[in-house]
Amino acid sequence: MTVSGRSHAISVIGPTRPRVSVVIPTFNRAAFLPSAARSALDQTLHEIEVIIVDDGSTDATPDVCRSFAATDPRVRVIRQGNRGLPAARNAGLTAAAADWVAFLDDDDLWVPHALARLRAGVGEGDVVGCLAVAFTSDEPALTAPTILAAPQKFALTPYPPAVSAMPIALHELLLRSFFPIHGALFSTAAVRAVGGFDDTLKAAEDYDLWLRLAARAPVAVLPEALALVRMHPRQMSRVLGIQVAETRRVLERFLSTHPEIHRTGALRRRIARLAREEAYAALRAGQRRAARVAAAHAVRLWPADAKAWLYLLASPSPAAYRALRGVLRGGRGAK
Numbered sequence: 001m002t003v004s005g006r007s008h009a010i011s012v013i014g015p016t017r018p019r020v021s022v023v024i025p026t027f028n029r030a031a032f033l034p035s036a037a038r039s040a041l042d043q044t045l046h047e048i049e050v051i052i053v054d055d056g057s058t059d060a061t062p063d064v065c066r067s068f069a070a071t072d073p074r075v076r077v078i079r080q081g082n083r084g085l086p087a088a089r090n091a092g093l094t095a096a097a098a099d100w101v102a103f104l105d106d107d108d109l110w111v112p113h114a115l116a117r118l119r120a121g122v123g124e125g126d127v128v129g130c131l132a133v134a135f136t137s138d139e140p141a142l143t144a145p146t147i148l149a150a151p152q153k154f155a156l157t158p159y160p161p162a163v164s165a166m167p168i169a170l171h172e173l174l175l176r177s178f179f180p181i182h183g184a185l186f187s188t189a190a191v192r193a194v195g196g197f198d199d200t201l202k203a204a205e206d207y208d209l210w211l212r213l214a215a216r217a218p219v220a221v222l223p224e225a226l227a228l229v230r231m232h233p234r235q236m237s238r239v240l241g242i243q244v245a246e247t248r249r250v251l252e253r254f255l256s257t258h259p260e261i262h263r264t265g266a267l268r269r270r271i272a273r274l275a276r277e278e279a280y281a282a283l284r285a286g287q288r289r290a291a292r293v294a295a296a297h298a299v300r301l302w303p304a305d306a307k308a309w310l311y312l313l314a315s316p317s318p319a320a321y322r323a324l325r326g327v328l329r330g331g332r333g334a335k
Helices: 033-041 061-071 085-095 114-120 144-148 170-175 188-193 205-214 240-256 265-284 288-301 306-314 318-328
Strands: 020-026 048-055 075-080 100-103 127-136 184-187 220-231
Touching (some): 020 033, 020 085, 033 061, 048 061, 061 075, 085 100, 114 127, 114 184, 188 205, 265 318, 306 318
Parallel strands (some): 127 220
């Protein structure tokens, strides 16, 4: 297959150690992977290696990987049995040869100068982050310049909302996530030192890593939007129940191992809201016990939350709750 419609000026690394290792985990994303890989290889910082970790794909993804490896000496491919996204990232981390590592998901993009700016922004800390924007599209063959040139077409929005303080301290990260995983450059040694990604998590493994790194030092941030996050229906982040449940698990586990951190009202409220949304997702899925447990947890943490009480009262009959919501919303379905 043809991986690129144009030729690239390639700086061959040879025996020289790369300045940045880029890890791209992928699973059954043959359509999207080429755009992500080109986004890495087209960086103005040429002295990189790109490690594509194929996590047991069963579609044409292995062919895409082989094509990139055959046409650019900076590309290495690791193929393993399907073990999940965190394990795939860890495989790339283990193989990384550079002192700095970046993680790019197989459907996201960077602007062409992202790695150069991040590498230049490295200070004394373990991480340097950047701002990001989200775009909406199922079209696989997109580039960052194309998207940025048509902000209305691709519904560009800040992701997440504007960062108000820099650098980002741990207490701020406890209250919300600030970065997509590819919105940063990490010290390879630091990520290895904190244990990499937790492969027992089904989601929020990147947030878990952010917390562990921020516990070592605040996260420096460049006030530039260098990362683009693709929004589409197949993303795991759209699976509400998994996302909120694992985020709550990450937060509560982190707090249990750091008893010196004071559980402020804002922090308790954040965990309560996660539990409330977990209860809502369980109601939507017809899971009575899960809805009851999550809603009760939310009520204990924040008794003034009316929605949490509603979900607790509705937990014995998820079907009745969904029917009532449908009626109240004029047949458009429950939230």
